[in-house]
Amino acid sequence: MESTSERMETPRAAGAAGLAFAVLLAAAIVLMRLAVPAADAADAPVDPDLRWAVRTALEIVPFAGIFFLWFMGALRAHAGEREDRFVSTVFLGSGFVFVATLFVAAAAAGTVLDETTPSGFGRHYAYTVLATYGMRMAAVFVFTTSTIGRRLGVFPRPLTLLGYAAGLILLVVGSSVPWSELVVPVWAFTISLHILRTGMRQSAGPP
Numbered sequence: 001m002e003s004t005s006e007r008m009e010t011p012r013a014a015g016a017a018g019l020a021f022a023v024l025l026a027a028a029i030v031l032m033r034l035a036v037p038a039a040d041a042a043d044a045p046v047d048p049d050l051r052w053a054v055r056t057a058l059e060i061v062p063f064a065g066i067f068f069l070w071f072m073g074a075l076r077a078h079a080g081e082r083e084d085r086f087v088s089t090v091f092l093g094s095g096f097v098f099v100a101t102l103f104v105a106a107a108a109a110g111t112v113l114d115e116t117t118p119s120g121f122g123r124h125y126a127y128t129v130l131a132t133y134g135m136r137m138a139a140v141f142v143f144t145t146s147t148i149g150r151r152l153g154v155f156p157r158p159l160t161l162l163g164y165a166a167g168l169i170l171l172v173v174g175s176s177v178p179w180s181e182l183v184v185p186v187w188a189f190t191i192s193l194h195i196l197r198t199g200m201r202q203s204a205g206p207p
Contacts, residue, residue, distance in 0.1 A: 017070030018192030024064035026185040028106075031057040033179060036112060036123060054112060061106040065099045071188060078195050079148050087144050087151075094140035101134035130181065135174030138184045142167035145191070159194055163187065 035053040072095045076088070108126035146163030149155030155163070166187040174180050 016192070016196065017067045018074055018188055018195065021064055021067035021071050022185040022189035022192065024060050024067060025102075025188075026182055028057040028060040028064060029179075029181045029185070031060075032109060036109070054109065058106055058110050061102060065102055068095070068099055068102075068188075071192065074192070074195055075145055075148075078198070079152055079154055087148055090140065091144040091148065094137050094144060098134055098137040098141055101129050101137060105130035105134060131175040135170045135181060135184070139167045139170035139174065142170065142184075142187055154198075155191075155194070159190070162190065 031053040035050040035057070072092070075091075105126045108129060109123070111126075112123055142163050146155065146160050146167065149163070150160045166183050169180060169183050174183075
C-alpha cells in the first residue's frame with residue numbers, strides 16, 4: 001500500500017515542478033529577449049535600464065533547469081514501467097543535453113553585463129548554443145516524449161499531435177525565428193497540466 005501511494009503522489013508533485021519550469025523558462029526568455037533583442041547587434045551595449053532584466057534572467061535559469069529535471073521524472077513516472085528502452089535512452093540523453101546547453105547559454109549571456117569586456121563573442125555564443133543546439137535538443141526531447149506517450153497511450157491524440165508540431169517547429173525554425181524558444185515552455189506547461197489532471201483523477205477514483 002505504501003509503494004502505491006508513493007507512486008501516485010510523485011507524478012503530481014513533479015508535475016507541479018513542470019509548471020514551475022515552464023513559467024521560469026518563459027520569464028527568462030522574455031527578459032533576455034527584451035534586454036538583448038538580436039544577436040547580430042553584437043557590439044551594441046545593453047541598455048543600462050535593462051541590465052536588471054539580464055541579471056534576473058541569469059538568476060532564474062538555474063532554477064528552471066532544476067525544475068526541468070523534476071519534470072523529466074514526472075514524465076517517466078507518468079509513463080510507468082512499460083516505456084521502450086531505446087526511446088527512453090534518447091529521452092534522457094536529449095533532456096540532459098538540453099539542460100546543459102541552457103546553463104552554458106546563460107553563462108555566456110552573462111558576459112553582456114561586463115562593461116570592460118566586449119560582449120560580442122559572448123552574445124553570439126549564447127544565441128548559437130541556445131537557438132541552434134539547445135532548441136534542437138529540446139525538439140528531440142519533445143519528439144521522444146510524444147512518441148512514448150503515443151505508444152503507451154498515456155497522452156491523448158491531440159496532445160501527441162501538439163508535441164510533434166512543437167518538435168517540428170523547434171527543429172526546423174528554432175534558430176531563425178525570434179521568440180520561437182517559447183514553444184518549449186508552452187509545450188511543457190500543457191503536458192504538466194495533463195499530468196496533474198490525470199493524477200488528480202486517479203487519486204479521486206475508487207481504491
